[in-house]
Amino acid sequence: MTTQQLIDQIKIKKSFLAVGLDVDLNKIPPHLLELEDPIFEFNKAIIDATHDLAVAYKPNTAFYEAYGIKGWMSLQKTINYINSTYPDIFTIADAKRGDIGNTSSMYAKAFFEDLNFDSVTVAPYMGKDSVEPFLAFENKHTIMLALTSNEGAFDFQTLNVGGTRGEVERSGAKELYKHILETSKTWKNSENLMYVVGATKAEYFTEIRKIVPDSFLLVPGVGAQGGSLSEVCKYGMNANVGLLINSSRAIIYASNGTDFVEKARAEALNIQQEMEQIMSLTFNV
């Protein structure tokens, strides 16, 4: 999918919601456990109930790998279902991969070719040659961790960094995640980059937008983790919206009864309507 197609979807649906499909068998409605593939059936029901309110779905691979081969089959069925039934939807494999060059190429092949996701999340620690193999795929998007939504984000991501190997640049020191954002813009095919920025850190968006004004930001942390949608939009929106706000648990576990579909839709609708209002106020549409 091209970035323009994603932007078009956002304008049509008046939504920039990504629904996180982080399916835990201990949390889904118990009546689904009798089915042959409870994870897929749960995802299918959630997707069918929310596809007109969301522009993206984001399965986190951990929740599938935890169930072994059966889990991977559920993941494959889920992405195939989205691609065949709702081809306008932007799909995100939340996998946080990254390795040396030839290995990252295999991960890119796994997510962009074998599973046919539109995008995958990657970790930056191993640097340029661990990310560029993902960027080589046309009309595929690589979403790199910048500033994450968890407490541990402050362990390393916000450290001030200076020069390399032996000398600190006393002037111009900056936080690691900013240095990573700036550096990534010099990589080959960097136009295929998006970034993860946690909603729990709304005050950081102003600074981040100075570095990557045009890039899409995938924003976890609204809802269960406590981030505010309006605050994120205030500081993080650009002229094309430029945000994908993820909500996982608040939507998919809105109920674990037989009404889980209706409750999930109601929760997604709440968020979509707040988004529509924000877009209306921001863009006068």
Added chain:
Amino acid sequence: MTTQQLIDQIKIKKSFLAVGLDVDLNKIPPHLLELEDPIFEFNKAIIDATHDLAVAYKPNTAFYEAYGIKGWMSLQKTINYINSTYPDIFTIADAKRGDIGNTSSMYAKAFFEDLNFDSVTVAPYMGKDSVEPFLAFENKHTIMLALTSNEGAFDFQTLNVGGTRGEVERSGAKELYKHILETSKTWKNSENLMYVVGATKAEYFTEIRKIVPDSFLLVPGVGAQGGSLSEVCKYGMNANVGLLINSSRAIIYASNGTDFVEKARAEALNIQQEMEQIMSLTFNV
């Protein structure tokens, strides 16, 4: 597996070799492609031919994910084969995972429980709460990236870091990977940590051993990537050896003919004998 059991294996086999099972269908002997599961059959043949010379096997998950569900089935068959046939072998899932806490728990479940690996590699970028869920598993080992073997290691890992959020500590600045090593020692169950340090950076081992004198280091980069075994041992060994030297391509692709088993064994034997000599000179045994 306990750390002591790993140390015992190293002393018995006079080897600290980990064989990387990074199987690419384009590189294995073509005659295997006719079999139902070429990846597993290739792994099984390599393992049977080298199990007395190696103390560990390290499949990199990327090479399995690239083949989708069939790839995961090959991975599962491979780990099951090792665990049932050679239970003394230390197994490493080279997965470089890491996510927010509840998600990392799912990854830990995937690799420690579902697949039953002894260890998994993780990325440090998301900090303490992204790694501690792995450390909670008794007699399982979490191998965190410190200083990797690729060129991109110099992009961020060796940046000098100071204080957090707004102030650089002018004195005591240190490289990011050292700060990560030091910080990780304060995490809960940190005795279950090992670290990845690339062989291509042998001169760094002296400094690293000042921070983590007792920890095992998983060392990629010997062989195809150009690192020197003797240099790594000179600066990186401790009283329990404390090193797992990985070799992937140099062993498993020593030949792609019908003699691939013999050639792989010969290459593994070369490395084991060099290790035996180093251990003999170092420990007078």
